[in-house]
Amino acid sequence: MGDAVALIVEGLKKSYGNLRVLDGVTFSVEKGEFVCLIGESGCGKTTILKIIAGLEKPDGGRVEFAGGARMGFVFQDDRLLPWKTVYGNILFALRASGIEDGGVVREIIDAVGLRGFENYYPKQLSGGMRQRVGIARALAVNPDLLLMDEPFASLDARTRERMQEELLRIVEGKTVVFVTHSIDEAVYLADRVVVLSPRPSRVLRIVEVDIEKPRDRNSEEFIEKRKEIYSALKP
Numbered sequence: 001m002g003d004a005v006a007l008i009v010e011g012l013k014k015s016y017g018n019l020r021v022l023d024g025v026t027f028s029v030e031k032g033e034f035v036c037l038i039g040e041s042g043c044g045k046t047t048i049l050k051i052i053a054g055l056e057k058p059d060g061g062r063v064e065f066a067g068g069a070r071m072g073f074v075f076q077d078d079r080l081l082p083w084k085t086v087y088g089n090i091l092f093a094l095r096a097s098g099i100e101d102g103g104v105v106r107e108i109i110d111a112v113g114l115r116g117f118e119n120y121y122p123k124q125l126s127g128g129m130r131q132r133v134g135i136a137r138a139l140a141v142n143p144d145l146l147l148m149d150e151p152f153a154s155l156d157a158r159t160r161e162r163m164q165e166e167l168l169r170i171v172e173g174k175t176v177v178f179v180t181h182s183i184d185e186a187v188y189l190a191d192r193v194v195v196l197s198p199r200p201s202r203v204l205r206i207v208e209v210d211i212e213k214p215r216d217r218n219s220e221e222f223i224e225k226r227k228e229i230y231s232a233l234k235p
Ligand SMILES: Nc1ncnc2c1ncn2[C@@H]1O[C@H](COP(=O)(O)OP(=O)(O)OP(=O)(O)O)[C@@H](O)[C@H]1O
Pocket: 016, 019, 021, 039, 040, 041, 042, 043, 044, 045, 046, 047, 048, 181
């Protein structure tokens, strides 16, 4: 594995009973790279993330990490502890990795723009704010790899765009694998987009998004890239 490579996913196969989900999925991620996985609902995107995270075992293929393999996971639903405050939820995640430092919690709260909301409970927060806590919690372990499973799927369009902008700022320089079925979201966020076929899924194409960030969704190059991914999804 070269120095620049953070993660190799090779020939993943997975079935649930008779349902073939992954049919030899191969891609790699470089250190500091933001990679989006895109494919239609049910094609196995979450399954790929779970296998990378070690939460599921593949039937075939392998996953290899360079150096550290500390992972942060951000889920589609926020999965916060309802009886803990913003501060408490993040401290809880930190403790799980052996760190007990209120200063670190406050730094992370600042990074995700939640200063002033430390003592709020999840039910007192908007959907976007809850997802920020989810991101903060994942960052608390200082992950080498951040795995994100459609974290903004339930947000309204404008909040979603704002969270995408902020996410890029928050995770700058980190290695990220981000699952989405929004072409627009993938083109906005990704350095490279892994386009998956319908189930049983394999990689149809890997599209490089060589547009400088922050990106203008109305620019010609952005619209071109969207078309390219759209046609890759519908071969
Ligand atoms: N534990 C499980 N047992 C049985 N079937 C499962 C299990 N987990 C996932 N599946 C099936 O595997 C397929 C792929 O699921 P997965 O959640 O990975 O898809 P996805 O691409 O993430 O979908 P979506 O975009 O809708 O979230 C689906 O048909 C799902 O029903």
